[in-house]
Amino acid sequence: MIRFSHVHKSFARTGVALEDVSFQVNKGEFVFITGPSGAGKSTILKLCFFEERPTKGEVKVYGLSSAAYRNVDVPKLRRRLGIVFQDFRLLEDRNVEANVAFALEVTGAPPSQVGPRVSRLLAQVGLGAKATALPRELSGGEQQRVAIARALANDPVVLVADEPTGNLDERATRGIFQLFRDINASGTAVLMATHDLDLVRRAGCRTIEINRGQMVFDSASDGGFRPSAPAEAMEDDE
């Protein structure tokens, strides 16, 4: 599903962000990327949705390799991924329904299917009653649920989440995390960057730790690995 092979990433201004990072996320897996701020967690996620290219090494996501791809392939890949951010990234001037519909419309979904699909997605994230609310009228947790509904719009194979609970209180964090667990239980792999170690500890999912751009721990190979995905979904599909 996602494979990092000896990935290095440097930025002209800030220098080395990642050094020789290799790991693999299989279909249906739930994987945490942890580490302190500035460790390189967000860079890993950006490499996953091809927002960045590795300086060295190869990133392969759902069959698309960073070593050989055309720009036109990137939108197609992103339609197979769901992306969630700490700051929600909702369109402030559109209501909840329109924010979710937007993700379907940009992929050319038939207009007749957009409405019913949006209703189902909002019901799934528990926001069926707030379809016409504007983002600013919602709590942080609710806004994140809208962002998750949008991320799920195109039936992603992987949900990539960058500190999705970073702006939320504990109660909202629990709710959002449970939502991720439910999504994962239905077969969607989840790759979540977080520095909330309590959450990671409680969840008991596979954990990759990054520090100063280096992968210092992977519970899958260093012990303590407890698969979070359904057993039949653990094989790599690549």
Place this chain on the structure above:
Amino acid sequence: MRLALREALLAFRRAPMLSALSVTTIAFSLFAFGLFGLVALNIRNALRNVEDRVEIRAFVADGTSAEATSAALGDIGAFPEAASVRLVTQGQALDRARRELGEFSDVFEEGILPASIEVRLKPGFRDPATVRAVAKRIEVYDFVDDIRFGEEWVEKLHRLRNIATLAGVALGLTFAIVAIIIIGSTIRMAVLARAREIAIMRLVGATNGFVRAPFLIEGFLKGTLGGGLALVLAWLALAVINRFVVQASFFDPWMGAVGVVAGACLGLAGSAMSVGRHLQKV
């Protein structure tokens, strides 16, 4: 396409102030260009009116037979440069002189002024070299005593026309470049104001073409509205000039249409460049 059109129209509703600012900026840029165009158009018309008076006058010797002048009129009329040829008899020359000189009309006696052949030239053949060449071809007739075409005046007029054309092209280009820069910056502002939306569109898998389409439509609409508004402003300015300063001409309908289409094209090109540059960066 329907979605792109909807997004483009929604952009006007979501950011009415910014949209109005874009349209107004485009309108005033094109209005400045249009005012210059009006000045250039009226100078050109004035020069054309003066040029219409470029004329070669060949004075006919006394006693020239009517057959000879009539044959010459036929020959000269067949010159490709000639727009019209006519014979002014001694009597007609005297009448005209008396008419033009008013109170001094009685100083002329019968038969004092010679008959002449007056040749007017077609547009495009009124430059000094052509006028001189045609005059030389007429001069060869035996009965031609003298030939005049105001050589110095024709040369001055030609120089003035050249200067006006050069200044027109240089100023027109400058105005056009300034308009393009202003319009480009205005549209770039609109693109930057929606940078977040563009980023989100790309994250959910929108292609560059999909992202670009609403901006192109928006730029086209703003350009068209700006062009139309510029035309209305130019018309109002001309109405004021006509009333208080001097009678001047307005653009032909097709020139007005060209102005609006130019606005639309500038809006489209400005959007294409701005959004293209933005997409390359993100």
